[in-house]
């Protein structure tokens with residue numbers, strides 16, 4: 001190996017490495033080694049690239065906690081050997097996966113960039129090449145002998161985001177992701193412009209990487225809508241072994257303030273179920289107590305998700321539930337930023 005940065009490409013699956021099955025006309029995953037052959041341009045980049053692939057690449061709709069562990073283990077095993085990582089996954093669940101990975105990896109000091117594409121790499125009009133090449137370039141960017149990025153990010157269509165701030169917003173356009181509550185960390189045009197003031201700067205005395213592999217997935221997303229019945233809410237809150245609820249509320253965190261509704265939530269919280277208030281709005285923050293219709297939630301101990309995305313709330317819930325924290329500590333850690341996923345306002 002030379003002095004050039006060493007980048008590991010981790011292929012888990014997704015459209016980027018898919019081909020058409022001409023019998024069924026459906027897209028299916030194919031052998032990753034072909035992905036490198038399809039892009040000879042990769043050899044022109046000023047870094048050494050190695051790759052590793054899931055034995056059986058998956059459509060990201062099949063993503064689950066076992067695969068999350070597979071991804072962090074690949075990073076853990078290769079952490080000292082490589083200067084940066086580019087993880088290729090399907091875009092459908094990329095915001096969930098990259099958010100979870102941001103919590104599973106503590107004290108990250110190297111770039112970990114998630115990317116994928118809307119069209120397969122072999123397609124004439126593919127977005128895969130730009131996404132892949134620029135992600136590798138970003139992962140290899142260094143300043144003063146240190147990587148410019150030291151966090152888990154997501155790159156798609158000319159923008160680099162903090163991964164746990166993203167949401168997939170479009171299934172057709174190349175601009176498939178957005179980050180409503182945090183600006184892009186970098187933008188790619190003629191030049192690659194990093195917004196350095198928005199990027200996490202690790203402290204000089206950051207301890208070594210810690211990899212957390214315990215996740216609790218006995219959770220549910222409960223999205224409110226006008227007319228939702230008490231029967232439905234009661235059934236959901238009584239799911240066997242349920243440990244946590246991401247409650248998608250209206251606007252600034254508002255929900256029905258009827259006695260029946262609030263007391264169902266109160267009982268669930270008393271049983272030890274953690275309930276997180278997240279807004280259904282694409283942007284903005286929950287402010288419990290701002291309206292009367294959220295005051296009751298605050299009083300009974302619903303945790304405020306502030307401006308966290310639903311994807312990141314699911315990830316953080318899975319992560320924090322595994323720590324068996326007291327009610328007070330759980331609320332404290334959920335409501336503060338652990339990996340830049342929430343604004344400390």
Ligand code: ASP
Nearest residue numbers: 014015059060090091092
């Ligand atoms: N269904 C694909 C997946 O998420 C879509 C994509 O790769 O963008 O795996």
